[in-house]
Amino acid sequence: MKTGLTKKQKTTSVFFDEDSSIIEVSTYNTDLKNRLTAFADKYPKECRMIDDDEQGCKTFEVKKGRFGFKLTAPYSEQRRKAVGELAKKQTKNLRRN
16 A cells, blocks of 8 residues: 555554553554454454554554564574474475475
8 A cells, every 4th residue: 555654664663551441553564454344343342443544554452451562582503504404494394386
């Protein structure tokens, strides 16, 4: 969708406070919009779309406890080498057309 906005202007914002049981998520990110839309369709008591600005941004209300952030630690050098070696071994199993 052409919106006339730059990638820098296409943000994702998550708003919540300690008092409310609701998290508000506004996003231009297509994958996140699709995931939130599917979640809202499946669990309407837990999540609902509250705004579609027709410029590519959708805003959802999600009950706390249903939306999370995942922080992942970087791989150690040893782990990176092990994964790299495994990938090299697995390339033999790939078919070339």
